[in-house]
Amino acid sequence: MNELTAAIDLGGTTVKCAAVTADGTLLHHSRVPTPKTGRGDVIEAIAASVQTLRAELADSCDADVEALGLGSPGMIGSNGYLYGEAVNVPGWCEFNLAETVSERIGLPVTALNDANAAALAELSVSADSRTLALVTVGTGIGVGLAIDGRPHAGRAGAGGELGHLVIEPGGRPCPCGNAGCTEAYASARAVREIAFEQAATWPDSKSAFAALLRAGGPGTEEHRILESLYRAVREDDPFAFVLHRNFCGVLARVASILASTIAPDRVLFGGGVMGSADLIIPEITRQFGTLVMRHVHDHVQIDIAQLGVDAGLIGAAIAARCAH
Ligand SMILES: [Zn+2]
Numbered sequence: 001m002n003e004l005t006a007a008i009d010l011g012g013t014t015v016k017c018a019a020v021t022a023d024g025t026l027l028h029h030s031r032v033p034t035p036k037t038g039r040g041d042v043i044e045a046i047a048a049s050v051q052t053l054r055a056e057l058a059d060s061c062d063a064d065v066e067a068l069g070l071g072s073p074g075m076i077g078s079n080g081y082l083y084g085e086a087v088n089v090p091g092w093c094e095f096n097l098a099e100t101v102s103e104r105i106g107l108p109v110t111a112l113n114d115a116n117a118a119a120l121a122e123l124s125v126s127a128d129s130r131t132l133a134l135v136t137v138g139t140g141i142g143v144g145l146a147i148d149g150r151p152h153a154g155r156a157g158a159g160g161e162l163g164h165l166v167i168e169p170g171g172r173p174c175p176c177g178n179a180g181c182t183e184a185y186a187s188a189r190a191v192r193e194i195a196f197e198q199a200a201t202w203p204d205s206k207s208a209f210a211a212l213l214r215a216g217g218p219g220t221e222e223h224r225i226l227e228s229l230y231r232a233v234r235e236d237d238p239f240a241f242v243l244h245r246n247f248c249g250v251l252a253r254v255a256s257i258l259a260s261t262i263a264p265d266r267v268l269f270g271g272g273v274m275g276s277a278d279l280i281i282p283e284i285t286r287q288f289g290t291l292v293m294r295h296v297h298d299h300v301q302i303d304i305a306q307l308g309v310d311a312g313l314i315g316a317a318i319a320a321r322c323a324h
Contacts, residue, residue, distance in 0.1 A: 014031045163183040167253060251280075269281065
């Protein structure tokens with residue numbers, strides 16, 4: 001039997017758990033809702049998931065896990081401490097996450113930021129890459145860093161917080177309390193908001209996208225807006241094209257900062273919106289070329305992320321294997 005590592009991918013809505021083999025295969029994948037009732041209950045949900053996993057492994061193949069890799073939202077240092085607050089998980093604020101879970105479950109635990117875990121997983125399937133940045137575009141913008149084969153947490157877990165890099169001082173308000181962050185322009189939530197705000201200024205647009213915006217209310221979901229936007233881009237709708245160009249422009253700036261700072265082999269983009277990667281990646285690459293030195297442009301590849309929703313679990317297991 002391969003060496004097995006337990007992995008948890010903690011999110012605001014679900015706790016995902018699996019055993020991961022050395023070649024990245026998931027066994028006994030499970031998911032339970034993230035408790036909304038405080039830190040203690042979230043820790044118990046993690047412990048229960050790991051306990052169930054170990055019982056299933058013992059039953060099915062007389063095997064056990066040697067360590068747990070735990071991917072979580074929030075700024076997590078290389079010591080496993082969660083700095084500040086992860087607002088989507090109640091009570092997830094200023095405590096040693098790795099130590100707390102390790103004491104509860106009796107296994108060595110490696111805790112890391114979920115975006116860094118996903119970056120590490122992408123690195124494992126990127127041939128010839130040692131350093132990689134993963135930009136995930138969803139409700140927010142998450143940046144994961146894997147440098148020289150290891151997750152990069154930075155001082156107090158603060159590395160890679162480019163979702164909250166201010167690109168327009170005094171600009172659009174951001175949920176973090178600042179204004180003008182990249183996330184306020186190029187997250188799925190922001191694109192949706194901007195589309196609604198600007199729909200009235202393009203009264204001549206005949207596209208189904210413009211019609212959706214005129215008819216839709218605040219309840220229209222982000223993914224529906226983004227899908228409709230990209231259908232309109234394919235139909236050469238000028239309004240949709242401007243939104244697309246601005247969206248990709250902000251992501252290109254994020255890529256340019258990553259490329260000019262750590263010069264990764266690859267800057268990858270992931271998230272639900274990448275269903276339209278055939279339009280998004282070339283536009284980011286084009287604008288990226290105008291923002292960095294030629295040498296940087298020639299050596300840093302912009303591409304789409306390869307792994308889907310399991311990247312967090314796979315990367316958490318890799319981190320735990322590297323550490324123990
Ligand atoms: Zn912000």
